[in-house]
Structures are given as C-alpha cells and as structure tokens.
Amino acid sequence: MKRHWVLMLGLAAIVGAATVVVSPTQAQAPRLGRNIKVGIVDTYSGPPAIFSNDALNGFKLALEDINKAGVLGARIDFVTRDEKFSPEIGLSMARDLVLQEKVDLLVGTINSATALAISAFAREQKVPFIVWISKSEAITGARGHRYVFSAGENTAMAGRAIAEFVSRRPYQKWWIGAEDYEYGHAVTNSFWRFMKRVKPEVTLAGQTWWKTGEPDLVPYLTAIMSARPDAVFFGTGGAGMSNVLKTMRAIGFAERVPSVIHTAIDYTALKPLGPNAPEGVMGTTDYLFYYPETPDNQAFVRAFQAAYGGPPGFPAFHGYNTAYFIAGAFRKAGSLDPERFIDALEGLKIKTPVGEVEMRTCDHQAVLPIFAGVTKKSPQFDFLVASNIVTLRGPEVMPTCDDIRRVRGQ
Amino acid sequence: MDLVTVGSQLLVGLSRAMILFIVSAGLTFVLGVLRVPNVFHGSLYMIGAFSAFSIATSLGQHPAGMWVAFVTAPVVVALVGLAVERALLSRLYQREHLMLILFTFGIMLILNDITKLIWGADYRSILPPPILQGSAIVLGVPVPRYSLFLLAIGPLAAVGMWLFTHRTQIGKLARAAAVDREMVALLGINVDWVFAGAFVAGAYLAGLGGALVAPSTSITLGMDHTIIIEAFLIVTIGGLGNIWGALLGALLFGITQSLGLLVWPQFTIVFPYLAAVAVLLVRPRGLLRSVW
Numbered sequence: 169m170k171r172h173w174v175l176m177l178g179l180a181a182i183v184g185a186a187t188v189v190v191s192p193t194q195a196q197a198p199r200l201g202r203n204i205k206v207g208i209v210d211t212y213s214g215p216p217a218i219f220s221n222d223a224l225n226g227f228k229l230a231l232e233d234i235n236k237a238g239v240l241g242a243r244i245d246f247v248t249r250d251e252k253f254s255p256e257i258g259l260s261m262a263r264d265l266v267l268q269e270k271v272d273l274l275v276g277t278i279n280s281a282t283a284l285a286i287s288a289f290a291r292e293q294k295v296p297f298i299v300w301i302s303k304s305e306a307i308t309g310a311r312g313h314r315y316v317f318s319a320g321e322n323t324a325m326a327g328r329a330i331a332e333f334v335s336r337r338p339y340q341k342w343w344i345g346a347e348d349y350e351y352g353h354a355v356t357n358s359f360w361r362f363m364k365r366v367k368p369e370v371t372l373a374g375q376t377w378w379k380t381g382e383p384d385l386v387p388y389l390t391a392i393m394s395a396r397p398d399a400v401f402f403g404t405g406g407a408g409m410s411n412v413l414k415t416m417r418a419i420g421f422a423e424r425v426p427s428v429i430h431t432a433i434d435y436t437a438l439k440p441l442g443p444n445a446p447e448g449v450m451g452t453t454d455y456l457f458y459y460p461e462t463p464d465n466q467a468f469v470r471a472f473q474a475a476y477g478g479p480p481g482f483p484a485f486h487g488y489n490t491a492y493f494i495a496g497a498f499r500k501a502g503s504l505d506p507e508r509f510i511d512a513l514e515g516l517k518i519k520t521p522v523g524e525v526e527m528r529t530c531d532h533q534a535v536l537p538i539f540a541g542v543t544k545k546s547p548q549f550d551f552l553v554a555s556n557i558v559t560l561r562g563p564e565v566m567p568t569c570d571d572i573r574r575v576r577g578q
Numbered sequence: 579m580d581l582v583t584v585g586s587q588l589l590v591g592l593s594r595a596m597i598l599f600i601v602s603a604g605l606t607f608v609l610g611v612l613r614v615p616n617v618f619h620g621s622l623y624m625i626g627a628f629s630a631f632s633i634a635t636s637l638g639q640h641p642a643g644m645w646v647a648f649v650t651a652p653v654v655v656a657l658v659g660l661a662v663e664r665a666l667l668s669r670l671y672q673r674e675h676l677m678l679i680l681f682t683f684g685i686m687l688i689l690n691d692i693t694k695l696i697w698g699a700d701y702r703s704i705l706p707p708p709i710l711q712g713s714a715i716v717l718g719v720p721v722p723r724y725s726l727f728l729l730a731i732g733p734l735a736a737v738g739m740w741l742f743t744h745r746t747q748i749g750k751l752a753r754a755a756a757v758d759r760e761m762v763a764l765l766g767i768n769v770d771w772v773f774a775g776a777f778v779a780g781a782y783l784a785g786l787g788g789a790l791v792a793p794s795t796s797i798t799l800g801m802d803h804t805i806i807i808e809a810f811l812i813v814t815i816g817g818l819g820n821i822w823g824a825l826l827g828a829l830l831f832g833i834t835q836s837l838g839l840l841v842w843p844q845f846t847i848v849f850p851y852l853a854a855v856a857v858l859l860v861r862p863r864g865l866l867r868s869v870w
Contacts, residue, residue: 215798217699348847376843381804383795384597386725387590387836391843394583394719407701410796414703418722418794419713440703440796 200242200504206494207265209258209276209286210301212250215407216278219436219483223300224248225476226487227275234495240502244494247271251282258282259289266295272504273298275490278483280304280350287316296506296513298493300486304354308533309567310575314510317532319493320486321454323351326430327358329452329538329565330401333558334428335367339399343392343425344375345412346403347382355430356403363401373397380408385415392425399426409437417446426450433541433554436481445552449543454536455485459557460522468521485521489534492518493527525562530569535562583840586719591836592829593725596732597791599828601805602812603739603821604783610756610819610869611776614667615675617682620806621689622781626655626788627797628693631702634792644707644793651792652785658689659781663774671773686802694799701798710793724794731790735783739821742779752776756819756869811850815857817864826865830857 208227210220227246235243247269251258258277265271266289273296277283280302290297291313298317299307305324307316344360346352363370374395378388389412392400404412409429416422431437432451457469457479468488472480480488493513498504500512514529526535541554567575605619630644630651637643662685670681705711706724713720743749751772755762763769787805795801812831816823831850838849857865 213694213699215699215701215800218701374843376839377845377847379804379847381800383791383801383804384594386722386794387587387594387839388843388846390586390590390719390721391583391836391839394586394840407796407798407800410701410703414794414796415722418711418724419720424720440701442703444703444705 200240200498202504203242204239204244204494204498204504205269205271206244206246207262207269207271207274208246208248209251209261209265209274209282210248211253211278212248213252216253219278219301219406219481222436222481223278223483223487223490226472226480226484226489227300227491228487229472229475229484230488230491230495234491239495239498244491246275251277251279253279253282255279255281255285259285262286262289262297266293271295272506273494273509275300278302280307280354283307284311287311287313290315294506296510298490300490301483303351305358305567306354308531309572312531312533312572312576314532315506317493317513317527317534319490319534320482321536321538322533323354323358323430324567325454325536325538325565326355326452327360328362328567329540329560330359330428330430331362331366332560332564333452333540334399334450335363337399337426339426340369341371341373341398343373343395343397343400344403345388345392345400346375346377347380347405347408348377349380351405352377352380352403352408355405356401359401359403359430382408382411385411386419389415389419389421393419393421397425399428402427402429402432404429405431405437410440413437413441413445413449416449417441417444422446422448431482433539433543434482435479435551436483438543438552442551443545445543447543447545447552450540451543451554452538452540453482453554454538455480455482455522456539456541456554456557457481458553459539460559462522464519464523465521489518489520489525492520493534528566528569531567531572533566535566537561538565582717582719584837585717586721587836587840588833589716589721589729590725591832592732593728593832594836595828595832596728596735597787598808598812598831599732599825600735600783600790601787602809602816602824602828603735604780604787605809606813606816606819606821606824607739607752607783608777608780609813610821611752612671612773613675614671614678614682614777615810616780617679617806618662618686618689618802619780619784619809620802620804621686621693622655622659622784623788623791623805624797624799624802625658625689625693626651626785627792627795627801628697628702628788629654629785630789630792631704631797632697634704641708644704647704647792648786648789651789652782655785655788656778656782659784660774660778663777663781667777668770668774686806690799690802699799701796703796704793706793722794728790735786736821736825739783743821748772748775749779752779808850811854815854815864817866817868819869820864820866823864823866823868830854 249261278301283302305322308318428450434453497513501508517526538560541557543552544555546553630647633647634643710723812827816827834849834853838846
C-alpha cells in the first residue's frame with residue numbers, strides 16, 4: 169500500500185514536470201493534442217523490398233529533423249506493414265491500420281495494384297493516402313479522387329518526358345520490347361501515346377513481349393536487332409531492367425540500336441551491375457543523387473549516406489518529400505482533421521533536395537522535374553552514371569488539368 | 579525473314595535450351611529413380627546461382643573466379659541436397675505423391691527464406707569469365723560468347739550423364755531401381771544409399787544449371803518459380819524420368835520460343851506452351867518412354 173502511494177506521487181511529479189516543459193509552445197500555436205500516426209503499407213520482403221526500404225529510409229531521415237522541431241507540439245510516429253507484393257494482403261493491412269491502429273493517414277506502396285486497391289479503400293473511409301513509389305498513372309489520373317495523393321512521378325509523366333527527350337533525335341521506325349506486367353504495359357502505352365502526339369510521323373515496326381522473370385533475353389534482343397529498327401523503347405524495371413542491361417552489354421546492343429528505358433539512368437538500376445552496365449543507353453528518372461549539384465541536394469545525400477551507408481535512390485527522395493508534405497500540411501491545417509489536412513496539402517509547396525515541389529490541386533500529383541540522360545562510365549563511382557543530363561521541368565511533362573478531367577470523365 | 583536471321587535465332591534458342599536441359603535432367607532423374615516430384619528443385623537452382631555469385635565475388639577480380647564458381651557451386655548445392663535428403667526426404671519415400679508434392683513444396687518455401695536470410699532480397703549480378711565476355715560475330719550477327727560456351731557445355735553434360743548412368747556402379751543401380759526397386763533391394767543392395775546418391779546427382783545438376791545461368795541473368799529471389807514451372811513442363815513432354823526426353827523437351831521449348839520471336843514477337847510467350855499442349859495431345863505420356 170505504501171509503495172503504491174509512492175508510485176502515485178512519482179507519477180504526479182512526472183506529469184507536472186512535463187506540463188511545465190511543454191507549456192511554453194502551447195501559448196504560441198494551436199496544438200494537435202496528440203502525436204500524428206502514419207500507417208505505412210509496403211513490400212518489405214522479396215526483391216521489391218530494396219525500393220521500399222529506400223523510401224522508408226528517406227522518410228525516417230526527414231522525420232528526425234521534423235520531430236526535433238515538432239509539428240504543432242506533436243511528433244510524427246509511424247507503423248509499417250508488409251504487404252508481400254500482394255494487393256489482397258495490402259488491402260487488409262490498410263484496413264487494420266485504419267480501423268485498429270487508428271492511423272491519421274496511409275502511405276505506400278511499391279505495387280501499383282496495391283496502391284489502387286488501398287486508394288479505393290481510403291476514399292470509402294475518407295482517410296488520406298499518399299502513394300510514394302508505384303508509378304501507375306491511374307492513381308492520380310483516371311482513378312484519382314479527393315483522398316489520394318502521389319509524391320513520385322508516374323507513367324504518364326515518364327512517357328511524356330521520354331517522348332519529348334527522344335523526339336529531338338532523328339528516329340522514325342521504332343520497336344517496343346517490354347516485360348508483360350502492369351508497369352511494363354503502362355509505361356509502354358504512355359510512351360507510345362505521347363510519342364505519336366509529339367512526333368506524328370513515327371511508325372511502330374513491331375513489338376516483342378516477354379514474361380516477368382524470363383532468365384535469358386538473348387533470343388529476344390537478337391530478334392529485335394535483326395529487325396533493324398531506328399530505335400527501341402524498353403518497357404521494364406527492377407530486376408527485369410538489370411537483365412535487359414546485361415544482355416545489351418553482352419551483344420553490344422546499344423552500340424548498334426539506339427535504346428531508351430525509363431529509369432535506365434537511375435542509381436537503383438545501375439548499381440547492381442557495377443562498372444559492367446552498358447554505356448550509351450538513354451534513360452529518365454525523377455531523382456539523381458549527383459545532379460543537380462546544389463547545396464540542398466548535396467546536404468541531403470551527405471545526411472542519407474551518413475545514416476544508411478549508401479547514396480539515396482529515387483524512392484528515398486520520394487519518402488523524404490512525403491514526410492515534409494505530411495508535416496507541412498498538418499502545420500498549415502492546424503488540426504488532425506483529415507478533411508482540413510487534405511485542403512492544406514492541396515497546392516502545398518515544399519522545399520526538396522531538387523528545389524521547390526508543389527502538390528498540384530487538380531489531381532493531387534507532385535509536380536516533379538524529370539531528368540533525362542545517357543549512361544556513361546564514371547571515374548568517380550564504381551557504377552555508371554547519367555551524362556548529358558537534360559532537365560524536363562514538371563509542367564512540361566505533366567498531363568494538363570484538362571487531360572485529368574477528361575480521363576476522369578468529368 | 580532471311581536464312582541468316584533464322585539461323586542466328588536457332589543458335590541463341592539452342593543455347594537457352596542447354597540450361598533448361600541440365601536443370602530438367604536433374605528433375606527427371608530424381609523423378610524416375612526416387613518417384614519424388616521435387617518441387618524444391620528450383621530452389622536448388624537458385625541456391626546454385628547465389629552460391630556462384632558469392633564464390634566468384636569472394637575471389638575478387640581474379641579472372642579464374644567464375645571458373646572456380648562453375649566447379650564448386652554445384653558441389654555446394656549437392657551437399658545441401660544431401661543434407662535435405664538424409665534429414666527429411668529419406669523418411670518419406672513411402673508416402674503418396676500428393677504428400678510428397680506438399681512436402682517438397684514446404685521445403686521450397688523454407689529454402690527460399692534461408693536464401694533470403696543469407697543473401698538478402700537484393701538482386702545480384704556477375705559476369706562471365708573474361709574470355710567469354712562480349713560477343714562473337716556468327717553469320718553476321720553478334721552472339722554472346724557465353725551463349726556459344728553454353729552450346730558446348732550442353733552436349734558435354736549429356737555425355738557426362740550418360741557415362742554416369744551407364745558406366746558407374748551407382749548410376750547403373752539407380753537405373754535399375756528406377757525400373758524395379760524391390761528387385762534391387764532383394765539383391766542385397768542398400769537402396770537407401772542408391773536413392774541418396776541419385777538425389778545428390780539431381781541436386782548437383784540443379785546447382786550446375788544455377789551456376790551456369792548466373793552470369794547471363796540477374797540473380798534474384800523468385801528465379802526458382804520460373805524455372806520449376808518450365809522444368810516440370812519439359813519433363814512432362816519428354817516423358818517422366820527419361821533424361822533424353824528432357825533433352826528433347828528442352829530443345830523443343832527453347833527453339834519454339836526463339837523461332838516464335840520471328841513469327842509473332844508480341845505473343846512469343848505462348849509458343850513453348852502451345853508446343854507442349856500439341857505434344858501432350860498427340861502423345862499424352864510424353865515424347866519418349868516414361869519410366870512411370
């Protein structure tokens with residue numbers, strides 16, 4: 169009984185002390201009253217986990233800074249769930265996070281199918297959902313709505329950026345070589361749609377599709393080479409991309425046929441092949457850790473490298489920005505109310521490592537620049553980097569708000 | 579479409595068939611002798627590829643690194659096979675096939691997770707030995723030197739398997755056990771060890787396939803699923819348990835795929851499967867005599 173009494177006294181002392189410490193901020197700004205809880209659903213097992221962990225690392229790095237100052241007297245906490253690259257699992261994880269864990273908003277995922285499934289659930293539950301890796305243009309395009317946002321580029325932006333980039337070169341007769349899965353089809357369709365728009369005289373000589381995980385691409389690339397197109401667009405990513413690059417190098421493909429692949433100049437694509445990736449492949453990405461060489465970007469890369477032992481890839485950049493979008497929107501909203509959070513996030517501009525980025529109001533898509541370049545060996549790194557980099561500014565590559573209204577049937 | 583194009587497609591298709599043959603031969607051998615449909619054969623192939631990666635990279639930039647990996651990685655996999663066979667599989671040979679499929683499927687999941695624990699989820703890449711890098715011009719078309727090397731390895735592997743099954747004691751016993759295991763046991767031979775030997779030989783071939791595919795692809799979790807589906811298909815169209823059937827099946831698979839690319843590149847994926855369906859409609863028990 170006596171011990172119980174001492175304990176109560178101790179507790180009272182702690183609570184009292186905490187009140188004294190916290191009270192100065194209370195007077196100045198509206199307080200959120202409790203911490204912000206972010207629920208992250210992403211693939212943390214299997215090959216896609218490299219990308220998901222990269223995004224999570226960028227997010228954590230930004231949170232360290234954000235939580236030092238606090239967001240209206242609160243901090244941002246997060247919980248993660250492994251969706252195992254399955255939309256069904258992802259959806260039930262999202263349901264659990266919203267209904268059991270009572271998170272304030274959802275964040276995820278690398279899988280476009282999961283992102284679309286969670287997006288529909290978020291709309292039904294009126295919970296904000298920020299997509300940070302998956303690139304399907306449907307997320308903020310045809311199937312976009314009030315509750316879903318995208319902090320990374322998408323296939324529409326990528327397709328248009330590539331079309332703008334290669335239309336400056338004299339290629340007429342194109343061939344398409346792509347991996348038969350959601351992203352492969354999405355990025356390929358988008359590229360060809362914009363290519364026809366930017367340069368109507370181009371022709372499609374043929375297309376070759378292979379299944380995901382196809383181990384030997386030599387027969388495929390040899391057949392494309394025999395068809396002698398002016399240039400080839402490859403619709404692939406991740407481990408499939410590394411296979412294409414490897415095969416290209418083995419048969420000297422890029423020297424014979426100009427080739428372009430979205431994310432071919434990306435660090436996450438080039439790193440696994442080290443110095444043995446093919447040179448001369450044209451590619452695009454929305455983040456390069458060595459370009460632009462601005463103090464902001466260098467500071468971000470230094471901090472990331474110090475924390476995680478390697479440079480950030482594009483997912484880390486998206487994760488980092490997502491944290492600042494969340495903090496910025498809650499500060500602006502001054503409340504934990506999801507509707508006020510969404511109103512605040514619409515049109516919000518944040519400072520990122522590559523300059524100011526806006527969350528566009530009409531489609532909830534982050535207005536990001538796309539960098540285009542050609543792979544080249546580097547004296548500085550033990551992997552290839554992009555050379556002759558061209559920056560395509562966000563507004564140059566985004567679908568217009570009219571386009572968005574049209575695809576949404578409004 | 580000229581003859582040169584067809585010829586070069588045939589060549590690269592054949593080189594792809596060689597790895598399919600080596601892996602399928604191991605699967606069909608185990609199927610024939612042990613009557614075990616080994617679902618984790620694909621995992622052994624994946625472990626072979628990851629081991630080859632680790633062995634080659636641990637020897638640094640040494641040009642012989644990959645050659646050492648070709649020789650030692652299959653041995654590592656054979657030892658893994660031996661351990662699994664002695665510890666688990668050997669107790670379950672008498673079970674019915676459905677149980678064995680479920681059981682080997684379970685081992686596949688476990689080996690998958692062990693692979694992830696050891697090598698992580700990252701995908702890896704290694705290069706062929708320096709002498710086999712780059713391409714050679716054959717019929718005016720660049721063909722990777724490594725593909726030409728595989729073309730030479732395939733027949734060597736076939737001859738090696740023939741010598742093993744026809745000229746070694748254990749190989750002969752394994753063939754006999756495949757036909758009539760009671761008879762072999764009645765002759766006073768320890769069938770247990772014959773089975774272990776046959777299983778290790780199958781695992782070795784899976785590992786060899788994995789080591790050989792490693793320099794030409796990205797080494798990643800999930801490569802086991804792709805190969806096991808193709809290998810089972812090849813084994814089925816070739817005739818269950820028949821090594822030469824596996825060779826025929828692999829050739830059919832590789833060639834229909836690479837020539838299909840010239841006919842209808844957009845739908846190449848379906849050609850090998852169409853060929854398999856056609857074969858099974860005409861010869862439901864496979865091209866060659868099944869030992870089942």
